[in-house]
Amino acid sequence: MKLHMLILGLCSASALAFAAHAESITIATVNNGDMVRMQKLTDDFTSKNPDIQLNWVTLEENVLRERVTTDIATKGGQYDVMTIGTYEVPIWAKQNWLLPLDNLGADYDASDIIPAIAGGLSVDGKLFAAPFYGESSFVMYRKDLMEKAGLQMPDAPTWEFIRQAADKMTDRANGVNGVCLRGKAGWGENMAFLTAMSNSYGARWFDEKWVPQFDQPEWKNTLQSYVDLMKADGPEGASSNGFNENLALFQQGKCGMWIDATVAASFVSDPKNSTVADKVGYALAPDNGLGKRGNWLWAWSLAVPAGTQKAEAAQKFVSWATSKAYLELVASKEGWANVPPGTRSSLYNNPEYQKAAPFAKMTLDSINAADPTKPTVKPVPYVGVQFVAIPEFQGLGTTVGQLFSAALAGQMSVDDALKQAQDAATSTMKEGGYIQ
Amino acid sequence: MARTVTNRHKTIATAAAWIVALLIFFPILYTIITSFKSEQEAIQGFNLIPSGTLESYSAVEDQSGYFKFFLNSVILSVGSTILALIVAVPAAWSMAFSPTKRTKDILMWMLSTKMMPAVAVLFPIYLIFRDFGLLDSRVGMTVMLMLINLPIVVWMLYTYFREIPGEILEAARMDGASLWGEIVYVLTPMAVPGIASTMLLNIILAWNEAFWTIRLTTTNAAPLTAFISSFSSPQGLFWAKLSAASTLAIAPILIMGWFSQKQLVRGLTFGAVK
Numbered sequence: 108m109k110l111h112m113l114i115l116g117l118c119s120a121s122a123l124a125f126a127a128h129a130e131s132i133t134i135a136t137v138n139n140g141d142m143v144r145m146q147k148l149t150d151d152f153t154s155k156n157p158d159i160q161l162n163w164v165t166l167e168e169n170v171l172r173e174r175v176t177t178d179i180a181t182k183g184g185q186y187d188v189m190t191i192g193t194y195e196v197p198i199w200a201k202q203n204w205l206l207p208l209d210n211l212g213a214d215y216d217a218s219d220i221i222p223a224i225a226g227g228l229s230v231d232g233k234l235f236a237a238p239f240y241g242e243s244s245f246v247m248y249r250k251d252l253m254e255k256a257g258l259q260m261p262d263a264p265t266w267e268f269i270r271q272a273a274d275k276m277t278d279r280a281n282g283v284n285g286v287c288l289r290g291k292a293g294w295g296e297n298m299a300f301l302t303a304m305s306n307s308y309g310a311r312w313f314d315e316k317w318v319p320q321f322d323q324p325e326w327k328n329t330l331q332s333y334v335d336l337m338k339a340d341g342p343e344g345a346s347s348n349g350f351n352e353n354l355a356l357f358q359q360g361k362c363g364m365w366i367d368a369t370v371a372a373s374f375v376s377d378p379k380n381s382t383v384a385d386k387v388g389y390a391l392a393p394d395n396g397l398g399k400r401g402n403w404l405w406a407w408s409l410a411v412p413a414g415t416q417k418a419e420a421a422q423k424f425v426s427w428a429t430s431k432a433y434l435e436l437v438a439s440k441e442g443w444a445n446v447p448p449g450t451r452s453s454l455y456n457n458p459e460y461q462k463a464a465p466f467a468k469m470t471l472d473s474i475n476a477a478d479p480t481k482p483t484v485k486p487v488p489y490v491g492v493q494f495v496a497i498p499e500f501q502g503l504g505t506t507v508g509q510l511f512s513a514a515l516a517g518q519m520s521v522d523d524a525l526k527q528a529q530d531a532a533t534s535t536m537k538e539g540g541y542i543q
Numbered sequence: 544m545a546r547t548v549t550n551r552h553k554t555i556a557t558a559a560a561w562i563v564a565l566l567i568f569f570p571i572l573y574t575i576i577t578s579f580k581s582e583q584e585a586i587q588g589f590n591l592i593p594s595g596t597l598e599s600y601s602a603v604e605d606q607s608g609y610f611k612f613f614l615n616s617v618i619l620s621v622g623s624t625i626l627a628l629i630v631a632v633p634a635a636w637s638m639a640f641s642p643t644k645r646t647k648d649i650l651m652w653m654l655s656t657k658m659m660p661a662v663a664v665l666f667p668i669y670l671i672f673r674d675f676g677l678l679d680s681r682v683g684m685t686v687m688l689m690l691i692n693l694p695i696v697v698w699m700l701y702t703y704f705r706e707i708p709g710e711i712l713e714a715a716r717m718d719g720a721s722l723w724g725e726i727v728y729v730l731t732p733m734a735v736p737g738i739a740s741t742m743l744l745n746i747i748l749a750w751n752e753a754f755w756t757i758r759l760t761t762t763n764a765a766p767l768t769a770f771i772s773s774f775s776s777p778q779g780l781f782w783a784k785l786s787a788a789s790t791l792a793i794a795p796i797l798i799m800g801w802f803s804q805k806q807l808v809r810g811l812t813f814g815a816v817k
Contacts, residue, residue, distance in 0.1 A: 140778075164762055168775070170772055185761050186761070351776075355583065
């Protein structure tokens with residue numbers, strides 16, 4: 108009995124001593140399905156790294172952005188791993204706010220990361236964030252409604268085809284809108300879609316000398332086409348619709364087509380939540396014959412702030428969460444369809460994934476079709492497909508998004524929205540010292 | 544005739560009170576209703592009859608440890624209230640019973656700090672917290688919440704203390720009561736309804752404070768406001784889960800408010816009718 112007690116006591120003491128030595132790292136993240144899944148699977152990481160404990164902070168996207176910016180700018184040191192997007196990485200890396208990820212382990216295989224995604228997360232050839240999941244945008248459409256309209260969706264449609272198809276698919280009496288597109292104001296909401304669309308129309312935010320270009324005919328064509336299309340075939344109150352609202356509409360069978368993030372494919376094809384799961388087809392984002400398609404490029408990625416005192420443990424975690432082994436872990440627990448998409452080339456060569464995700468090839472083709480360094484037809488001084496990677500863009504993008512959303516709602520004309528956008532952009536660029 | 548008019552007035556006043564009360568309570572009621580819907584139902588539009596599913600509660604329970612956030616909410620709101628009372632009771636006593644020429648100005652100045660937008664001082668406060676090692680600490684957040692609500696606590700206590708006749712305190716002094724004895728044994732028992740309602744209101748305000756609690760905490764000191772904000776998703780439906788999280792977060796304070804409503808109303812209307 109005494110020996111038994113002694114052993115128990117020693118075990119407890121060891122556990123306490125171990126807990127005292129365990130290093131804990133804090134990870135800031137958003138509440139996306141893939142991120143939530145990662146939190147549930149962290150036992151795998153802690154069992155392999157018993158000396159590291161994980162603390163999770165899940166925040167609303169805008170709050171997360173604000174908090175990690177505050178923390179990193181003031182060197183608050185509250186986070187050891189941050190979930191950030193393709194927009195922040197080049198800006199923060201240039202400010203020396205992020206550590207280069209050069210200690211991810213021998214078996215990490217960084218060369219397997221899809222080149223377009225890796226390019227968006229690298230500065231001067233160094234990787235500053237590891238992609239957790241990546242996405243582009245493409246067309247999701249109802250195969251049954253397309254057939255009923257007597258049309259066949261090409262793999263690479265034009266905007267003119269989309270307009271015609273939307274006209275034919277619209278059936279107001281049965282609550283079907285030909286097309287659903289983002290209209291909610293925000294640099295990451297309607298402006299992500301409209302900037303990507305504008306690339307295919309040959310528009311650009313700024314010329315090579317950072318002069319705003321909203322007074323050019325390409326932007327007028329973009330915005331006018333968007334407003335006309337949405338007025339003719341879009342849902343009611345579209346100026347309030349973002350990703351989630353359009354997702355709900357599509358899942359309820361109220362959209363003939365939806366052009367949005369490739370990650371939406373797993374939601375609309377999920378029979379548990381989508382009434383049209385078995386009727387969805389996929390195509391590349393439309394173009395206008397100018398050599399650029401209206402698709403974007405984004406990756407939610409894990410980065411290590413320069414202010415952390417636990418860089419080694421943080422990189423260990425980043426390596427685990429973005430590794431090939433993690434994809435296999437998710438597949439073994441929740442099936443290949445639930446694996447975080449858009450990060451590793453090897454995933455798209457995996458026959459099991461191809462079988463489980465019918466949208467896999469189109470997703471990869473869409474990601475590969477986006478080039479953050481040459482986003483549009485004419486040359487630009489910035490990096491970013493659906494954003495401009497400068498610190499001023501968040502504020503300016505949202506201001507312009509509000510104007511374009513107002514044009515969609517009919518509160519102002521397309522010309523007025525573009526004129527005010529040009530004024531706002533000119534003022535911002537002058538204040539930032541980009542132009543005189 | 545007069546009796547008829549009075550009854551009619553009573554009926555109208557009662558109906559108006561019910562309408563106003565329902566209007567105020569409706570957002571909370573709709574949040575509770577939405578928490579019993581599926582995500583698809585929740586985003587479909589206005590609907591007062593839920594399917595009654597508990598899947599959102601199950602998802603919320605599955606996703607994060609409610610109890611840890613709840614415990615922090617209790618510690619921060621009760622702690623900041625006790626701290627605020629320790630500071631505010633002597634301050635309000637002094638202003639009520641030994642006023643000077645500047646008392647009104649000081650009271651107005653205290654209240655004016657509530658008029659400043661919180662975001663204006665976010666960076667200075669953040670830096671102070673960082674330098675003193677108070678980020679994500681319960682001590683730091685307790686002090687912060689105390690400071691935020693202190694002007695309201697002082698104002699409320701001042702108003703209650705002013706209703707207490709100064710002669711009673713004078714009598715206590717003549718009987719040999721010390722300053723401490725005067726405050727603890729004479730003033731405090733007489734002001735119990737006022738102090739209790741101030742306490743309850745301060746707990747509610749601290750419980751619901753979201754700006755600072757979300758921005759200055761991460762894991763150790765994060766209260767239920769941080770718990771709620773973690774359920775908003777940029778890609779994926781979340782209204783029902785968010786409503787379930789909100790219902791769980793407001794339930795304790797709602798229950799507390801329900802049981803203490805008499806005390807609250809009595810305290811809030813204390814001195815309103817002379």
